[in-house]
Amino acid sequence: TLRLSQTLPVSTAKVGKTSLIMTLVSEEFPDEVPLRAEEITIPADVTPERVPTHIVDYSEAEQSDEQLFQEISKANVICIVYSVNNKKSIDKASYVLGYRVPLILVGNKSDLVEHSSMETILPIMNQYSEIETCVECSAKNLKNISELFYYAQKAVLHPTGPLYCPEEKE
Numbered sequence: 001t002l003r004l005s006q007t008l009p010v011s012t013a014k015v016g017k018t019s020l021i022m023t024l025v026s027e028e029f030p031d032e033v034p035l036r037a038e039e040i041t042i043p044a045d046v047t048p049e050r051v052p053t054h055i056v057d058y059s060e061a062e063q064s065d066e067q068l069f070q071e072i073s074k075a076n077v078i079c080i081v082y083s084v085n086n087k088k089s090i091d092k093a094s095y096v097l098g099y100r101v102p103l104i105l106v107g108n109k110s111d112l113v114e115h116s117s118m119e120t121i122l123p124i125m126n127q128y129s130e131i132e133t134c135v136e137c138s139a140k141n142l143k144n145i146s147e148l149f150y151y152a153q154k155a156v157l158h159p160t161g162p163l164y165c166p167e168e169k170e
């Protein structure tokens with residue numbers, strides 16, 4: 001039985017992790033957000049793949065590395081959020097590599113730039129096979145928000161990566 005219980009957005013500060021979660025839940029962009037969103041479970045019947053989805057935010061200011069790794073070990077999929085107008089914000093992706101958890105690379109704040117960050121992202125995607133997919137979105141413009149969570153569900157239910165390659169499992 002496949003359980004989709006945890007989705008964990010994690011990344012550097014101020015990239016919009018909390019805003020993305022709150023925008024998904026309320027369907028509007030909140031002007032002010034707490035450092036960390038409360039854990040929520042989206043009921044199965046309102047998710048695209050019909051599985052209950054538990055979403056866990058991460059705040060560097062409020063949580064230790066140990067707490068982060070504990071959450072990572074419980075997660076079925078991790079959304080690594082960076083800000084498309086801040087290339088340095090993708091560096092922390094390395095934090096969560098090697099955990100055999102499918103990853104989604106999320107480029108938030110697409111409303112602030114004209115050009116896509118895909119050129120920067122592609123080499124990373126090619127280097128790390130656990131990255132299932134990438135998506136550019138904007139919490140502010142409500143762009144690709146539901147898509148992002150759909151991709152996260154899909155990465156758990158229908159994984160494509162070599163994470164699940166039989167040779168690797170032996």
Ligand code: GTP
Binds near residue numbers: 020036058139
């Ligand atoms: P920490 O928890 O402090 O690490 O930050 P975070 O990653 O949770 O980011 P947060 O949601 O607190 O947002 C940081 C700032 O970016 C806030 O001022 C948000 O209003 C702003 N922000 C979030 N998403 C977007 C977006 O899509 N576009 C724009 N222009 N601003 C955004």
Ligand code: MG
Binds near residue numbers: 017034057058059
């Ligand atoms: Mg936050």
